[in-house]
Amino acid sequence: MRISIFAVGRLKSGPEKELASRYLDRFAKTGPAIGLEFARIIEVAESRASNAETRKREEAAMLEKHLADGAALILLDERGKALDSPGFAELFGNLRDGGKRDVVIAIGGADGLDPSLHDKATATLCLGKLTWPHQLVRILIAEQLYRAVTILSGHPYHRV
Numbered sequence: 001m002r003i004s005i006f007a008v009g010r011l012k013s014g015p016e017k018e019l020a021s022r023y024l025d026r027f028a029k030t031g032p033a034i035g036l037e038f039a040r041i042i043e044v045a046e047s048r049a050s051n052a053e054t055r056k057r058e059e060a061a062m063l064e065k066h067l068a069d070g071a072a073l074i075l076l077d078e079r080g081k082a083l084d085s086p087g088f089a090e091l092f093g094n095l096r097d098g099g100k101r102d103v104v105i106a107i108g109g110a111d112g113l114d115p116s117l118h119d120k121a122t123a124t125l126c127l128g129k130l131t132w133p134h135q136l137v138r139i140l141i142a143e144q145l146y147r148a149v150t151i152l153s154g155h156p157y158h159r160v
Contacts, residue, residue, distance in 0.1 A: 001037065001096040002037045002038075003036060003037065003038055003039060004039040004104045004105070005040075006042045006066060006104050006106045007041065008134075009110075009134050010045070011138055016139060019142075022142075024142045026146045027146040031145075034096075034149060036145075038145070042066050044059065044062045046110065055109060056108070056111050056113060059114065063106055068101075071104055072100045072103045072104070073117065073122055074105045074106065074122060074125060075113055075123070076141070077108070077113055082127075085144065085148070086158075089147070089148035089149075093152050095122070107134060107138065107141070
């Protein structure tokens, strides 16, 4: 199963990008053994529209261009479901075992994600009640993808 990250906004060079890349590299090296493959990061520029609703609609249209037919869409949203790491791993294991070929994890822009995407989403998750900058969200998701692989494969990286 190929996993992509769609992000509104670009991650500039620096420690955040290096750390996210480190975890995505670990994921890319360990995931294929259990059927999880890192496909790509899709970065799109934030919409320049004058109001939030139009910005979200334009950003959603950019996401939909990159969403393969039948792909599972996982939204990151403050109103989503909070999972622990084993639950996050189980979500990806179930999608893989259910025959999903592609998964896209969507990180919205500063205004959030368009409501139309929620109708298409397989899951909507939150990373807790706190608000996180997009740079840190990218790191958190990259690390959790790697952690999911270690959990699903029985590796001791995740300790309970």
